[in-house]
Amino acid sequence: MNEEYRYDYRTVEGYILSSIVWAVVGLVVGLLISVQLFAPALNFAPWASYGRLRTVHTNILGFGLGIGAIFGLCYYIVMRLTRRTLLFPRLARLQLWLFNVGILAALVTLAMGYTQSLEYAEMEWPLDIAIVVVWVMFAVNVFGTILARREEQMYVSLWFIIATVVGVAVLYIVNNLAIVAGPMKSYHLFAGVNSANVQWWYGHNVVGFVFTTPILAMFYYFLPKSTGLPIYSHRLSIVAFWSLVFGYLWTGAHHLVYTPLPDWIQTLAIVFTLFLIAPSWGSVVNGYGTIGEDWSKMKTSYLAKFFILGITFYGLQTVQGPTQALRVVSQLIHFTDWVPGHVHMGTMGWVALTVTASIYYVIPRIYGTEIYSVKLANTHFWLVLVGQLIFSFTGWITGIQQGAMWKALTPEGTLKYTFMEGLVKNYPYWHLRSLGGTIFVVGMLVFVANVLMTIQKGRALEAA
Amino acid sequence: MAGKIYSKPILFTLMVTVAVLAGSIVMMAYPMLRADMHPKLENLRPFTALQLAGRDIYQREGCVNCHTQTVRPLRTEVMRYGDYSKAGEFFYDRPFLWGSKRTGPDLAREGGKRPDAWHLAHYENAQAIVPRSNMPPYGWMKANKLDAAAVKAHMDALGLPFTAQQIAELATRTEMDALVAYTQQLGHAVEKKKAAGGLDLAATNPFGTSPQAIAAGAVLFAASCSVCHGDEGQGGIGPSFTNGEFLAQKGYGTDGEYFAVISGGSDAKKAIGRPGSPDGGMEAYAGQIPPEGIWQLVSWIRAQQLHEGSEPPKVEHREHQTGGRH
Numbered sequence: 199m200n201e202e203y204r205y206d207y208r209t210v211e212g213y214i215l216s217s218i219v220w221a222v223v224g225l226v227v228g229l230l231i232s233v234q235l236f237a238p239a240l241n242f243a244p245w246a247s248y249g250r251l252r253t254v255h256t257n258i259l260g261f262g263l264g265i266g267a268i269f270g271l272c273y274y275i276v277m278r279l280t281r282r283t284l285l286f287p288r289l290a291r292l293q294l295w296l297f298n299v300g301i302l303a304a305l306v307t308l309a310m311g312y313t314q315s316l317e318y319a320e321m322e323w324p325l326d327i328a329i330v331v332v333w334v335m336f337a338v339n340v341f342g343t344i345l346a347r348r349e350e351q352m353y354v355s356l357w358f359i360i361a362t363v364v365g366v367a368v369l370y371i372v373n374n375l376a377i378v379a380g381p382m383k384s385y386h387l388f389a390g391v392n393s394a395n396v397q398w399w400y401g402h403n404v405v406g407f408v409f410t411t412p413i414l415a416m417f418y419y420f421l422p423k424s425t426g427l428p429i430y431s432h433r434l435s436i437v438a439f440w441s442l443v444f445g446y447l448w449t450g451a452h453h454l455v456y457t458p459l460p461d462w463i464q465t466l467a468i469v470f471t472l473f474l475i476a477p478s479w480g481s482v483v484n485g486y487g488t489i490g491e492d493w494s495k496m497k498t499s500y501l502a503k504f505f506i507l508g509i510t511f512y513g514l515q516t517v518q519g520p521t522q523a524l525r526v527v528s529q530l531i532h533f534t535d536w537v538p539g540h541v542h543m544g545t546m547g548w549v550a551l552t553v554t555a556s557i558y559y560v561i562p563r564i565y566g567t568e569i570y571s572v573k574l575a576n577t578h579f580w581l582v583l584v585g586q587l588i589f590s591f592t593g594w595i596t597g598i599q600q601g602a603m604w605k606a607l608t609p610e611g612t613l614k615y616t617f618m619e620g621l622v623k624n625y626p627y628w629h630l631r632s633l634g635g636t637i638f639v640v641g642m643l644v645f646v647a648n649v650l651m652t653i654q655k656g657r658a659l660e661a662a
Numbered sequence: 663m664a665g666k667i668y669s670k671p672i673l674f675t676l677m678v679t680v681a682v683l684a685g686s687i688v689m690m691a692y693p694m695l696r697a698d699m700h701p702k703l704e705n706l707r708p709f710t711a712l713q714l715a716g717r718d719i720y721q722r723e724g725c726v727n728c729h730t731q732t733v734r735p736l737r738t739e740v741m742r743y744g745d746y747s748k749a750g751e752f753f754y755d756r757p758f759l760w761g762s763k764r765t766g767p768d769l770a771r772e773g774g775k776r777p778d779a780w781h782l783a784h785y786e787n788a789q790a791i792v793p794r795s796n797m798p799p800y801g802w803m804k805a806n807k808l809d810a811a812a813v814k815a816h817m818d819a820l821g822l823p824f825t826a827q828q829i830a831e832l833a834t835r836t837e838m839d840a841l842v843a844y845t846q847q848l849g850h851a852v853e854k855k856k857a858a859g860g861l862d863l864a865a866t867n868p869f870g871t872s873p874q875a876i877a878a879g880a881v882l883f884a885a886s887c888s889v890c891h892g893d894e895g896q897g898g899i900g901p902s903f904t905n906g907e908f909l910a911q912k913g914y915g916t917d918g919e920y921f922a923v924i925s926g927g928s929d930a931k932k933a934i935g936r937p938g939s940p941d942g943g944m945e946a947y948a949g950q951i952p953p954e955g956i957w958q959l960v961s962w963i964r965a966q967q968l969h970e971g972s973e974p975p976k977v978e979h980r981e982h983q984t985g986g987r988h
Contacts, residue, residue, distance in 0.1 A: 234798070235765070238789065241798030248798055249724025311722035316757055344671045352668050360671070361678050368682055372690070377756070379819035380812060383718070390752030392699045394760055399690040443678055447685030456734035457760060458749035460698050463689060470685070529736055533764035605738045610952040613741055616885070617767045622794045 206273065206283050207564045209290045211653070213270025214557055216298050218646050220262025223305065225639045227255045232632045236625050245309040253320045254308045259545070260318060260408065261329075262301040267553045268412045269297065269336060272359050274560050275419045276340055279356050280347035286339050293335040300328045312382045316397045318404050319373050323384045326374040333370070337363045354435045358415035361443050365407035373400035391459055395451060402450035409549050410512075411442070414481055416556045417505060421488060424501040424559050430487025438480025445474050452523035455532065471523040478516030485509035500572045504555030504579060511547030511586075515540070530601040535624060539593020546586035546638055554578070554645050561649055565656025574648040581641025588634025596627035703750035706851035708822045709844075711829055715813045716844025719837050720759070723800070730761035731770045731848065741949040744771030744854065751851045756820065766797060773848040774928070777943035779899045780890060781842045791889050803837035854929060854946075861926065861933055865918035869954075869961045879962025882955050886947065895966045900943065903963050904970035909939035914967060920960045924951075 234240045234248045241247040273290060277283060284290050304321050313320040321329070340363055344356060373396055376384035388396045422429055429435060451459060451467035485506060489495060495502045518540055521527055531537065562569050569575060603623065606614035667674050693699050709717060720726070733739050735746040747770050752758055783790065786804070788797035810832040817824050869875035883895070890900035897905065908915035909931060915923075922930040927946030931939055947956065 235796055238796045238798055244802060247723065249727050252727045253724055313721060313724065314757065315721045315726050315759060317762060341671070341675070350669045352671065352674065357674070360675055364675065364678050365682050368686065377819050379816045383816065385820055386757035389754065389756045390758055391749045392694055393756060393758040395693060395699070396690055397757065399686065440681065444681040444684060447682055448689050451689060453762065456736065457732050458747050458752070460693070463693060467689065529734065533730055533762070537763065604742070607738065608952060612952040613738060613950050616950070617742070618792060618794060621796070
């Protein structure tokens with residue numbers, strides 16, 4: 199390990215290891231709730247019932263795995279691109295501890311039923327304050343280090359990291375404004391239709407600034423690094439960046455199509471959602487253009503396929519999303535299992551592939567060694583790919599079926615199916631979904647083992 | 663190209679902030695200033711203390727993860743659930759609980775559709791009422807008394823009106839009572855859709871006593887009615903058809919009256935106007951079951967009445983019935 203960077207790299211490693219622990223917790227909970235969908239007997243205690251655990255699943259994976267990995271990998275990228283150590287190394291370490299305490303508290307309190315009932319902003323107000331503190335620590339270190347950089351130009355990845363810091367701060371603070379009613383109870387400051395509009399402005403964009411911009415920062419840094427190929431077009435990066443950061447914030451209300459939200463907000467959101475295909479595909483084209491300079495890298499660099507499949511799922515995700523926003527499509531698939539199918543293509547496809555590949559890149563470099571096993575990494579790749587495809591496709595199919603059954607009429611003009619007739623048709627697909635989820639989780643466990651073995655190898659080298 | 667900003671982090675960050683705020687202001691902040699984001703229906707009542715306690719429990723249990731509370735203005739959706747949701751129904755909803763996934767049915771029009779006893783039995787063991795349901799059990803709530811002081815603090819925080827007596831009464835109520843009270847007020851601000859067309863109480867059953875119609879009616883009855891009215895129509899959560907009474911009075915109704923009540927639900931009961939008949943409880947099946955099906959049900963009910971009249975009344979009860987708790 200490079201002496202100058204030793205302390206900061208240990209911090210990076212700490213974030214990566216933490217995110218891995220939360221990944222395992224969140225994934226196991228995810229598997230459990232997928233089975234609860236067809237086996238209600240598994241709701242064996244109030245804290246273990248589907249309604250509470252679904253929130254645990256999304257928060258532990260979004261905030262524990264997602265944000266944890268983002269902290270670690272962004273700090274790594276910031277150090278490389280500024281050619282220096284973090285400006286406040288001890289602050290980053292303190293932030294790591296506070297982060298883990300916060301996620302643990304989230305796990306416990308969400309299982310206990312303390313929730314604000316706002317999707318991806320469920321944590322109650324004391325935890326919100328802790329999250330804001332953690333985020334400010336992150337912002338101070340990112341901006342401080344960038345201001346004290348030893349490289350004049352800021353590379354694309356730094357732009358996306360800055361956008362992440364700003365975007366999440368604005369979104370998180372506004373949507374979590376609340377009327378405090380007790381030590382662990384609050385009510386949204388906004389009511390009714392307004393509450394819905396603020397929530398989905400947040401809900402959609404937090405996906406944009408947690409599952410898109412920082413992941414693109416990783417993509418733009420680690421794809422060239424792991425293949426040795428320069429980014430295809432710098433100009434395209436610029437256009438894609440600014441149009442994404444500008445366009446994203448207009449689109450949240452596409453989650454509220456056909457609700458009592460005023461029509462003009464819905465329509466404007468749908469229009470901007472269609473526009474958003476352009477910046478998203480800017481990055482997709484950039485990824486393909488980069489690997490297009492030398493396709494043989496797909497074979498010679500074991501990480502290239504993670505990034506290229508990842509950006510492929512990002513591309514599919516960002517076409518599927520706008521399609522769903524159209525009123526005619528929304529009325530069929532909204533509220534159905536199509537939506538979890540869509541979400542999981544983004545999280546299990548784009549985010550998980552990119553993040554795990556970035557971790558594969560970083561961990562050996564911290565110790566100046568190689569990955570423990572490329573073969574295991576390839577096994578991990580195929581397992582998570584197959585698992586995710588089964589998960590997404592079963593969701594899409596049963597979602598369309600549900601939507602169609604809800605809308606079906608008899609020749610006499612009465613409803614053709616009861617709600618239950620529609621629900622029971624999901625069961626076979628939910629079985630398959632759990633199978634896909636299991637394959638995915640096994641793949642992720644292979645990844646965890648590979649990372650842990652690499653660290654063990656690195657530490658043995660260090661001790662020698 | 664203005665490449666300079668990529669070496670000026672402060673300026674760059676300011677530009678990003680402006681870009682992020684532009685859409686946020688137009689789509690999120692500006693609408694707040696408009697009256698159409700804060701409408702309130704005339705009939706909308708604030709939550710009572712018991713209802714708010716129930717809403718807190720609805721939040722705590724993550725019901726919103728599986729149930730929506732917004733009926734979209736789509737033909738089939740209005741037929742299935744009732745009138746589409748209005749912006750002015752949600753004035754007191756902090757936060758909104760429209761949801762994003764309908765693993766279970768929408769609940770925006772659930773209030774008053776079914777009797778309390780149905781909800782009590784269903785919350786306790788959904789599979790006993792709806793055999794292949796995947797809803798978790800919530801019977802444990804019956805053992806949990808409400809925390810009156812906490813509910814009062816919540817009412818205060820929201821600025822909702824209450825009396826000391828209402829708060830005092832909470833101490834004797836359970837979480838289950840609160841959840842049922844919350845469920846039963848859902849959608850109260852919107853007048854229930856009247857059954858389509860006028861009621862023809864003198865209509866005669868085109869199928870009469872046709873054995874085919876009775877057989878078809880039996881299938882429909884088992885699917886939609888037996889949960890509340892008993893497997894043989896002997897009653898349970900809902901009234902009996904075979905005890906010599908109709909709408910709480912001696913004597914059976916006419917074919918047209920049965921048809922009207924099945925089609926139009928509780929609203930039709932009011933139109934028939936038999937004193938002593940309890941309000942609410944009966945769902946309107948017009949739109950869910952075609953008219954022929956409803957006549958077939960009438961055929962089956964008639965057959966049951968004849969059949970039951972020739973033997974002593976049954977006293978069997980299903981296990982899940984909680985009879986008389988409410």
